Amino acid sequence: MxxxxxxxxxxxxxxxxxxxxxxxxxxxxxxxxxxxxxxxxxxxxxxxxxxxxxxxxxxxxxxxxxxxxxxxxxxxxxxxxxxxxxxxxxxxxxxxxxxxxxxxxxxTYAPAPAAAGQPAADPAGPAEGELLAFGDLTIHTGGLDVAVGGTPVALTPTELKLLLEFAAHPGIVLERHTLLRNVWDYGWDGDSRVVDLCVQRLRGKLGRDRIETVRGFGYKLRR
CATH class of the missing domain: 3.40.50.2300 (Response regulator)
Structure with a gap:
Protein backbone atom coordinates (compact mmCIF):
# COMPACT_ATOMS: atom_id res chain seq x y z
CA MET A 1 0.00 0.00 0.00
CA THR A 108 -1.74 28.80 3.44
CA TYR A 109 -3.69 30.44 6.28
CA ALA A 110 -1.01 29.81 8.86
CA PRO A 111 2.39 31.55 9.00
CA ALA A 112 5.37 29.40 9.93
CA PRO A 113 5.80 29.22 13.72
CA ALA A 114 8.75 31.10 15.19
CA ALA A 115 11.56 29.23 16.91
CA ALA A 116 11.17 28.81 20.66
CA GLY A 117 11.74 32.07 22.47
CA GLN A 118 11.87 34.10 19.26
CA PRO A 119 9.25 36.53 17.90
CA ALA A 120 7.52 35.57 14.69
CA ALA A 121 9.30 36.92 11.64
CA ASP A 122 7.50 39.39 9.41
CA PRO A 123 9.83 40.10 6.47
CA ALA A 124 7.17 42.05 4.60
CA GLY A 125 6.53 44.39 7.50
CA PRO A 126 3.16 44.86 9.27
CA ALA A 127 0.41 42.98 7.48
CA GLU A 128 -2.75 44.82 6.59
CA GLY A 129 -5.96 43.55 8.06
CA GLU A 130 -8.51 43.94 10.77
CA LEU A 131 -8.01 43.44 14.50
CA LEU A 132 -10.91 41.46 15.92
CA ALA A 133 -11.48 41.31 19.67
CA PHE A 134 -13.74 38.98 21.64
CA GLY A 135 -13.02 39.74 25.27
CA ASP A 136 -9.31 39.04 25.76
CA LEU A 137 -9.18 36.99 22.54
CA THR A 138 -7.69 38.99 19.65
CA ILE A 139 -7.28 37.97 16.02
CA HIS A 140 -5.28 40.01 13.51
CA THR A 141 -6.74 38.96 10.18
CA GLY A 142 -3.83 40.32 8.17
CA GLY A 143 -0.94 38.73 10.02
CA LEU A 144 -3.10 35.81 11.19
CA ASP A 145 -1.92 36.35 14.74
CA VAL A 146 -4.06 35.02 17.59
CA ALA A 147 -3.57 35.95 21.24
CA VAL A 148 -5.39 35.44 24.52
CA GLY A 149 -4.72 38.07 27.16
CA GLY A 150 -1.84 39.33 25.03
CA THR A 151 -0.16 35.91 24.94
CA PRO A 152 0.29 34.48 21.40
CA VAL A 153 -1.49 31.21 20.70
CA ALA A 154 -0.13 28.72 18.12
CA LEU A 155 -2.88 27.14 16.04
CA THR A 156 -2.71 24.50 13.33
CA PRO A 157 -3.94 25.61 9.89
CA THR A 158 -7.25 23.82 10.44
CA GLU A 159 -7.73 25.31 13.91
CA LEU A 160 -6.95 28.76 12.55
CA LYS A 161 -9.38 28.47 9.65
CA LEU A 162 -12.08 27.18 12.01
CA LEU A 163 -11.52 30.12 14.36
CA LEU A 164 -11.68 32.58 11.45
CA GLU A 165 -14.99 31.01 10.39
CA PHE A 166 -16.39 31.55 13.88
CA ALA A 167 -14.96 35.08 14.04
CA ALA A 168 -16.69 35.98 10.77
CA HIS A 169 -20.03 35.06 12.39
CA PRO A 170 -19.78 36.02 16.09
CA GLY A 171 -22.78 34.99 18.12
CA ILE A 172 -24.23 33.05 15.18
CA VAL A 173 -24.77 29.30 15.47
CA LEU A 174 -22.84 27.43 12.79
CA GLU A 175 -24.02 23.93 12.02
CA ARG A 176 -21.53 21.12 11.74
CA HIS A 177 -22.21 20.47 8.07
CA THR A 178 -21.62 24.17 7.35
CA LEU A 179 -18.25 24.00 9.10
CA LEU A 180 -17.37 20.79 7.26
CA ARG A 181 -18.08 22.52 3.96
CA ASN A 182 -16.37 25.85 4.71
CA VAL A 183 -13.36 24.65 6.72
CA TRP A 184 -12.71 21.08 5.59
CA ASP A 185 -13.93 21.57 1.99
CA TYR A 186 -16.28 18.61 2.18
CA GLY A 187 -18.75 18.76 -0.69
CA TRP A 188 -20.86 16.15 1.08
CA ASP A 189 -21.88 15.32 4.63
CA GLY A 190 -18.63 14.19 6.19
CA ASP A 191 -17.92 12.86 9.67
CA SER A 192 -18.85 15.54 12.20
CA ARG A 193 -16.30 14.13 14.65
CA VAL A 194 -13.59 16.12 12.90
CA VAL A 195 -15.52 19.29 13.81
CA ASP A 196 -16.18 18.24 17.39
CA LEU A 197 -12.58 17.25 18.06
CA CYS A 198 -11.14 20.39 16.44
CA VAL A 199 -13.50 22.56 18.51
CA GLN A 200 -12.31 20.65 21.58
CA ARG A 201 -8.68 21.42 20.72
CA LEU A 202 -9.53 25.10 20.13
CA ARG A 203 -11.18 25.29 23.52
CA GLY A 204 -8.07 23.84 25.10
CA LYS A 205 -5.98 26.65 23.59
CA LEU A 206 -8.40 29.59 23.81
CA GLY A 207 -10.43 28.82 26.93
CA ARG A 208 -13.22 26.36 27.63
CA ASP A 209 -16.04 28.93 27.51
CA ARG A 210 -14.97 30.72 24.33
CA ILE A 211 -16.94 28.50 21.93
CA GLU A 212 -20.43 27.54 23.03
CA THR A 213 -22.17 24.29 22.13
CA VAL A 214 -25.78 24.70 20.99
CA ARG A 215 -27.12 21.19 21.39
CA GLY A 216 -28.75 19.73 18.32
CA PHE A 217 -27.44 22.53 16.07
CA GLY A 218 -23.74 23.31 16.29
CA TYR A 219 -21.38 25.87 17.78
CA LYS A 220 -21.03 29.63 18.14
CA LEU A 221 -18.30 32.01 19.21
CA ARG A 222 -19.30 34.07 22.23
CA ARG A 223 -19.33 37.79 21.53
Whole structure:
Protein backbone atom coordinates (compact mmCIF):
# COMPACT_ATOMS: atom_id res chain seq x y z
CA MET A 1 0.00 0.00 0.00
CA UNK A 2 2.84 2.37 0.88
CA UNK A 3 4.55 1.77 -2.45
CA UNK A 4 1.27 2.11 -4.35
CA UNK A 5 0.42 5.47 -2.74
CA UNK A 6 3.97 6.72 -3.29
CA UNK A 7 3.80 5.98 -7.01
CA UNK A 8 0.29 7.42 -7.34
CA UNK A 9 1.11 10.67 -5.51
CA UNK A 10 4.30 11.15 -7.49
CA UNK A 11 2.21 10.93 -10.65
CA UNK A 12 0.21 13.88 -9.31
CA UNK A 13 3.45 15.84 -8.96
CA UNK A 14 4.12 15.42 -5.24
CA UNK A 15 7.53 14.62 -3.80
CA UNK A 16 7.05 11.70 -1.41
CA UNK A 17 9.23 10.41 1.41
CA UNK A 18 7.96 7.06 2.71
CA UNK A 19 8.79 5.29 5.97
CA UNK A 20 7.97 1.70 6.90
CA UNK A 21 7.57 2.36 10.65
CA UNK A 22 6.84 5.17 13.06
CA UNK A 23 10.33 5.60 14.48
CA UNK A 24 11.84 5.89 10.99
CA UNK A 25 9.10 8.34 10.11
CA UNK A 26 9.85 10.45 13.20
CA UNK A 27 13.54 10.52 12.32
CA UNK A 28 12.73 11.58 8.76
CA UNK A 29 10.37 14.28 10.03
CA UNK A 30 13.12 15.70 12.25
CA UNK A 31 15.69 15.66 9.43
CA UNK A 32 13.60 17.19 6.62
CA UNK A 33 10.95 19.87 6.04
CA UNK A 34 7.54 18.55 5.03
CA UNK A 35 4.43 20.34 3.78
CA UNK A 36 2.10 17.56 4.93
CA UNK A 37 2.22 14.21 6.72
CA UNK A 38 0.10 11.11 6.05
CA UNK A 39 0.20 8.80 9.07
CA UNK A 40 -1.21 5.29 9.12
CA UNK A 41 -2.62 4.46 12.55
CA UNK A 42 -1.19 0.93 12.43
CA UNK A 43 2.48 1.79 12.00
CA UNK A 44 4.86 -0.66 13.73
CA UNK A 45 7.29 0.51 16.40
CA UNK A 46 5.62 3.85 17.05
CA UNK A 47 2.02 3.93 15.86
CA UNK A 48 0.52 6.82 13.90
CA UNK A 49 -1.25 8.30 16.91
CA UNK A 50 1.93 8.36 18.99
CA UNK A 51 3.84 9.79 16.03
CA UNK A 52 1.21 12.52 15.61
CA UNK A 53 1.62 13.50 19.27
CA UNK A 54 5.39 13.69 18.82
CA UNK A 55 4.97 15.88 15.72
CA UNK A 56 2.57 18.22 17.51
CA UNK A 57 5.16 18.87 20.23
CA UNK A 58 7.17 20.96 17.78
CA UNK A 59 5.20 21.48 14.56
CA UNK A 60 1.88 22.69 13.15
CA UNK A 61 2.39 20.83 9.86
CA UNK A 62 -0.91 19.49 8.44
CA UNK A 63 -1.50 15.85 9.37
CA UNK A 64 -3.81 13.45 7.53
CA UNK A 65 -4.53 10.26 9.47
CA UNK A 66 -5.24 6.97 7.69
CA UNK A 67 -7.34 4.42 9.57
CA UNK A 68 -8.93 1.02 9.02
CA UNK A 69 -12.55 1.23 7.86
CA UNK A 70 -15.07 1.59 10.67
CA UNK A 71 -12.54 1.86 13.49
CA UNK A 72 -14.07 4.84 15.27
CA UNK A 73 -11.72 4.67 18.26
CA UNK A 74 -8.67 5.08 16.02
CA UNK A 75 -10.29 8.02 14.23
CA UNK A 76 -11.16 9.84 17.46
CA UNK A 77 -7.74 9.09 19.00
CA UNK A 78 -5.98 10.43 15.90
CA UNK A 79 -8.00 13.65 15.87
CA UNK A 80 -7.45 14.11 19.60
CA UNK A 81 -3.72 13.69 19.04
CA UNK A 82 -3.76 16.66 16.67
CA UNK A 83 -4.55 15.29 13.21
CA UNK A 84 -6.40 17.69 10.91
CA UNK A 85 -8.41 15.15 8.97
CA UNK A 86 -8.57 11.45 8.21
CA UNK A 87 -9.32 8.93 5.47
CA UNK A 88 -10.30 5.29 5.85
CA UNK A 89 -8.71 2.30 4.13
CA UNK A 90 -9.14 1.23 1.44
CA UNK A 91 -9.06 4.74 0.03
CA UNK A 92 -9.32 5.78 -3.60
CA UNK A 93 -6.33 7.80 -4.81
CA UNK A 94 -8.60 10.58 -6.07
CA UNK A 95 -10.15 10.93 -2.62
CA UNK A 96 -6.72 10.94 -0.99
CA UNK A 97 -5.48 13.66 -3.36
CA UNK A 98 -8.62 15.73 -2.70
CA UNK A 99 -7.97 15.61 1.07
CA UNK A 100 -4.30 16.49 0.51
CA UNK A 101 -5.21 19.49 -1.63
CA UNK A 102 -7.73 20.67 0.94
CA UNK A 103 -5.18 20.46 3.74
CA UNK A 104 -2.52 22.27 1.72
CA UNK A 105 -4.97 25.07 0.89
CA UNK A 106 -5.75 25.38 4.59
CA UNK A 107 -2.04 25.53 5.38
CA THR A 108 -1.74 28.80 3.44
CA TYR A 109 -3.69 30.44 6.28
CA ALA A 110 -1.01 29.81 8.86
CA PRO A 111 2.39 31.55 9.00
CA ALA A 112 5.37 29.40 9.93
CA PRO A 113 5.80 29.22 13.72
CA ALA A 114 8.75 31.10 15.19
CA ALA A 115 11.56 29.23 16.91
CA ALA A 116 11.17 28.81 20.66
CA GLY A 117 11.74 32.07 22.47
CA GLN A 118 11.87 34.10 19.26
CA PRO A 119 9.25 36.53 17.90
CA ALA A 120 7.52 35.57 14.69
CA ALA A 121 9.30 36.92 11.64
CA ASP A 122 7.50 39.39 9.41
CA PRO A 123 9.83 40.10 6.47
CA ALA A 124 7.17 42.05 4.60
CA GLY A 125 6.53 44.39 7.50
CA PRO A 126 3.16 44.86 9.27
CA ALA A 127 0.41 42.98 7.48
CA GLU A 128 -2.75 44.82 6.59
CA GLY A 129 -5.96 43.55 8.06
CA GLU A 130 -8.51 43.94 10.77
CA LEU A 131 -8.01 43.44 14.50
CA LEU A 132 -10.91 41.46 15.92
CA ALA A 133 -11.48 41.31 19.67
CA PHE A 134 -13.74 38.98 21.64
CA GLY A 135 -13.02 39.74 25.27
CA ASP A 136 -9.31 39.04 25.76
CA LEU A 137 -9.18 36.99 22.54
CA THR A 138 -7.69 38.99 19.65
CA ILE A 139 -7.28 37.97 16.02
CA HIS A 140 -5.28 40.01 13.51
CA THR A 141 -6.74 38.96 10.18
CA GLY A 142 -3.83 40.32 8.17
CA GLY A 143 -0.94 38.73 10.02
CA LEU A 144 -3.10 35.81 11.19
CA ASP A 145 -1.92 36.35 14.74
CA VAL A 146 -4.06 35.02 17.59
CA ALA A 147 -3.57 35.95 21.24
CA VAL A 148 -5.39 35.44 24.52
CA GLY A 149 -4.72 38.07 27.16
CA GLY A 150 -1.84 39.33 25.03
CA THR A 151 -0.16 35.91 24.94
CA PRO A 152 0.29 34.48 21.40
CA VAL A 153 -1.49 31.21 20.70
CA ALA A 154 -0.13 28.72 18.12
CA LEU A 155 -2.88 27.14 16.04
CA THR A 156 -2.71 24.50 13.33
CA PRO A 157 -3.94 25.61 9.89
CA THR A 158 -7.25 23.82 10.44
CA GLU A 159 -7.73 25.31 13.91
CA LEU A 160 -6.95 28.76 12.55
CA LYS A 161 -9.38 28.47 9.65
CA LEU A 162 -12.08 27.18 12.01
CA LEU A 163 -11.52 30.12 14.36
CA LEU A 164 -11.68 32.58 11.45
CA GLU A 165 -14.99 31.01 10.39
CA PHE A 166 -16.39 31.55 13.88
CA ALA A 167 -14.96 35.08 14.04
CA ALA A 168 -16.69 35.98 10.77
CA HIS A 169 -20.03 35.06 12.39
CA PRO A 170 -19.78 36.02 16.09
CA GLY A 171 -22.78 34.99 18.12
CA ILE A 172 -24.23 33.05 15.18
CA VAL A 173 -24.77 29.30 15.47
CA LEU A 174 -22.84 27.43 12.79
CA GLU A 175 -24.02 23.93 12.02
CA ARG A 176 -21.53 21.12 11.74
CA HIS A 177 -22.21 20.47 8.07
CA THR A 178 -21.62 24.17 7.35
CA LEU A 179 -18.25 24.00 9.10
CA LEU A 180 -17.37 20.79 7.26
CA ARG A 181 -18.08 22.52 3.96
CA ASN A 182 -16.37 25.85 4.71
CA VAL A 183 -13.36 24.65 6.72
CA TRP A 184 -12.71 21.08 5.59
CA ASP A 185 -13.93 21.57 1.99
CA TYR A 186 -16.28 18.61 2.18
CA GLY A 187 -18.75 18.76 -0.69
CA TRP A 188 -20.86 16.15 1.08
CA ASP A 189 -21.88 15.32 4.63
CA GLY A 190 -18.63 14.19 6.19
CA ASP A 191 -17.92 12.86 9.67
CA SER A 192 -18.85 15.54 12.20
CA ARG A 193 -16.30 14.13 14.65
CA VAL A 194 -13.59 16.12 12.90
CA VAL A 195 -15.52 19.29 13.81
CA ASP A 196 -16.18 18.24 17.39
CA LEU A 197 -12.58 17.25 18.06
CA CYS A 198 -11.14 20.39 16.44
CA VAL A 199 -13.50 22.56 18.51
CA GLN A 200 -12.31 20.65 21.58
CA ARG A 201 -8.68 21.42 20.72
CA LEU A 202 -9.53 25.10 20.13
CA ARG A 203 -11.18 25.29 23.52
CA GLY A 204 -8.07 23.84 25.10
CA LYS A 205 -5.98 26.65 23.59
CA LEU A 206 -8.40 29.59 23.81
CA GLY A 207 -10.43 28.82 26.93
CA ARG A 208 -13.22 26.36 27.63
CA ASP A 209 -16.04 28.93 27.51
CA ARG A 210 -14.97 30.72 24.33
CA ILE A 211 -16.94 28.50 21.93
CA GLU A 212 -20.43 27.54 23.03
CA THR A 213 -22.17 24.29 22.13
CA VAL A 214 -25.78 24.70 20.99
CA ARG A 215 -27.12 21.19 21.39
CA GLY A 216 -28.75 19.73 18.32
CA PHE A 217 -27.44 22.53 16.07
CA GLY A 218 -23.74 23.31 16.29
CA TYR A 219 -21.38 25.87 17.78
CA LYS A 220 -21.03 29.63 18.14
CA LEU A 221 -18.30 32.01 19.21
CA ARG A 222 -19.30 34.07 22.23
CA ARG A 223 -19.33 37.79 21.53
Missing amino acids: RRSFTVSLERYGYTVRAAADGLTGLESFRDEDFDLLILDVMLPGLDGIGLCRKVRETSLVPVLMMSARGDGLDIVSGLEAGADDYVVKPVDTNVLVARIRSLLRRA
